[in-house]
Amino acid sequence: MAGTMPITFAESAVQDLEDILDYYADQAMPQVGSRLVAEIIADIELLASQPRMGRMVPEFEHDFLLELIRPPFRIVYRMDREQVRIVRVWRSERLRKLP
Numbered sequence: 001m002a003g004t005m006p007i008t009f010a011e012s013a014v015q016d017l018e019d020i021l022d023y024y025a026d027q028a029m030p031q032v033g034s035r036l037v038a039e040i041i042a043d044i045e046l047l048a049s050q051p052r053m054g055r056m057v058p059e060f061e062h063d064f065l066l067e068l069i070r071p072p073f074r075i076v077y078r079m080d081r082e083q084v085r086i087v088r089v090w091r092s093e094r095l096r097k098l099p
Contacts, residue, residue: 003049004048005082005084006083007048007083008083008086009085009086010086016088016089017089020033020036020037020040020089021033024036039070040070040089044075048084052079053068054066054068054077057076064078066079069092071092073089073090073092074089075089076089076090
């Protein structure tokens with residue numbers, strides 16, 4: 001499809017998604033974790049054709065570092081010329097530091 005950018009994942013983002021699945025599995029609600037991760041992935045897939053749909057991450061103020069707010073998560077990504085790189089998937093209420 002024309003006008004789409006490849007999406008890649010940093011190890012930290014993959015770990016964040018695995019942590020979400022593990023947390024809900026530990027709470028005896030694995031279906032909730034699976035549903036949330038599926039919704040996060042669906043949101044991420046939108047970035048291939050709409051990479052600027054996120055807002056600048058307020059803690060960092062770099063125009064290449066954006067986030068999608070999908071309560072209760074923040075999907076933090078870096079937009080480069082040739083790709084979108086998912087950096088972290090954080091709980092919305094947390095302010096974090098990048099690795």
